[in-house]
Amino acid sequence: MMITQCLITGASQGIGRATAIALSKTNLYDRLLLVARSSEGLDKTMQLCDEKTQTVPLAFDLSKLDEIDAFAEAIYNEYGEMDALLNIAGYADPKPLIDTTAELLKATFTINVYSLVLLTREVAKHMRKKRSGKILNVASTAGSGARPGWLAYASSKAAVISISETLSSELSEYGIQVYCISPGRCATELRAKLAPMEDASTIMQPEAVANAIVSVLHDDGLIDGQNIVVRQQVK
Numbered sequence: 033m034m035i036t037q038c039l040i041t042g043a044s045q046g047i048g049r050a051t052a053i054a055l056s057k058t059n060l061y062d063r064l065l066l067v068a069r070s071s072e073g074l075d076k077t078m079q080l081c082d083e084k085t086q087t088v089p090l091a092f093d094l095s096k097l098d099e100i101d102a103f104a105e106a107i108y109n110e111y112g113e114m115d116a117l118l119n120i121a122g123y124a125d126p127k128p129l130i131d132t133t134a135e136l137l138k139a140t141f142t143i144n145v146y147s148l149v150l151l152t153r154e155v156a157k158h159m160r161k162k163r164s165g166k167i168l169n170v171a172s173t174a175g176s177g178a179r180p181g182w183l184a185y186a187s188s189k190a191a192v193i194s195i196s197e198t199l200s201s202e203l204s205e206y207g208i209q210v211y212c213i214s215p216g217r218c219a220t221e222l223r224a225k226l227a228p229m230e231d232a233s234t235i236m237q238p239e240a241v242a243n244a245i246v247s248v249l250h251d252d253g254l255i256d257g258q259n260i261v262v263r264q265q266v267k
């Protein structure tokens with residue numbers, strides 16, 4: 033019997049972890065493959081997932097761009113076809129223009145853009161053959177509109193919005209749906225770096241974004257790559 037599978041990056045904490053937990057409680061996928069660097073974080077995510085869904089930890093550093101094709105090949109050899117890829121992993125180190133270095137741009141774009149594109153390419157090669165699949169990219173509200181002091185992060189997320197629109201159009205002929213979710217402020221480690229003075233209890237929690245992602249994954253061909261903003265005011 034064929035089993036349904038979803039590959040999730042950034043699954044060791046924050047929105048990726050919350051999404052894995054939320055998905056494990058649905059009947060959408062039989063197995064979730066969880067990617068991040070932290071094995072400890074992935075183990076914790078697995079413990080929090082519902083047992084009715086299988087979970088597999090795949091510790092990998094997505095900044096190793098030259099190894100992404102071999103990583104993906106190993107996943108396909110071991111586990112078979114993917115029904116969905118969720119590109120959730122992200123990096124932020126907010127700095128104003130004056131302090132923006134080549135290293136900062138490289139670190140930010142390596143995770144938020146380059147690794148996303150390369151992993152998507154490898155997964156899409158397989159999805160094209162089976163003529164179905166869903167790819168969901170997590171961008172940000174920072175990707176549209178001005179974010180003074182966040183140049184590298186905001187521009188990398190603008191790229192994710194653009195990439196999603198392009199791929200939605202490019203891959204539709206192969207039966208692949210591409211989605212783009214742009215969360216607003218959400219209480220995670222990454223947000224604490226962007227806004228260290230903020231009270232995390234007053235902003236959207238990762239579970240709210242996870243629920244939005246699960247809703248979008250239920251789509252049956254009506255959503256097509258447009259930027260979907262997910263925002264919640266918490267009093």
Ligand SMILES: NC(=O)c1ccc[n+]([C@@H]2O[C@H](COP(=O)([O-])OP(=O)(O)OC[C@H]3O[C@@H](n4cnc5c(N)ncnc54)[C@H](OP(=O)(O)O)[C@@H]3O)[C@@H](O)[C@H]2O)c1
Pocket residue numbers: 041042043044045046047048067068069070071073092093094095120121122123143170171172173174214215216217218219220221222223
């Ligand atoms: N929080 C917000 O307010 C907000 C708003 C809009 C968009 N977003 C986006 O939401 C996504 C999830 O972020 P989050 O807020 O949940 O932040 P987070 O808690 O800091 O999680 C980031 C995730 O990315 C993974 N990651 C980072 N570098 C990696 C690498 N080199 N290789 C593999 N995995 C890596 C981390 O895992 P390891 O450290 O274990 O590798 C972690 O699982 C990001 O794309 C972020 O830009 C967040």
